Amino acid sequence: MKERKFRKGVKTGLSRQKKDLEVSKILFDTENCEWASFAAQQAFEKALEVVLEKFGRKAWGYSAYELLKVVESFLNIDVDEEVSEGTKFLDKYYIISKYPNGWISGTPHDFITKKEAEDAILYSGKIIRFCESILHR
Numbered sequence: 001m002k003e004r005k006f007r008k009g010v011k012t013g014l015s016r017q018k019k020d021l022e023v024s025k026i027l028f029d030t031e032n033c034e035w036a037s038f039a040a041q042q043a044f045e046k047a048l049e050v051v052l053e054k055f056g057r058k059a060w061g062y063s064a065y066e067l068l069k070v071v072e073s074f075l076n077i078d079v080d081e082e083v084s085e086g087t088k089f090l091d092k093y094y095i096i097s098k099y100p101n102g103w104i105s106g107t108p109h110d111f112i113t114k115k116e117a118e119d120a121i122l123y124s125g126k127i128i129r130f131c132e133s134i135l136h137r
Contacts, residue, residue, distance in 0.1 A: 021039070021128060024043060032109075048068060063091050086123030
């Protein structure tokens, strides 16, 4: 059987995604809550993509919740409710954290709170750990 070749990110696990999460923590510490939220969202979205690609499924789309549903059905696994809720929570930051017109008025910096950014980082970490557990099976 021919060995499947994966993109570099798959062979190295989730090191890039963990670094993205670290960047989100640095942004949080400097009170850039909108960018901290976006970086956290990107970190776990990329982690889900790595899981899918490792098992031979092309990841497509921008909704991590939808990617998680694909992981769940494709790998026939049960997903913890907190992980599922985390993807829904974090998907909200894909648009509103980076585009100034994501709000009726003001900018993302005006609306994304420190608590929301902190929650985004916590959820992202949990989802990345969930992805790691799948990769180490």
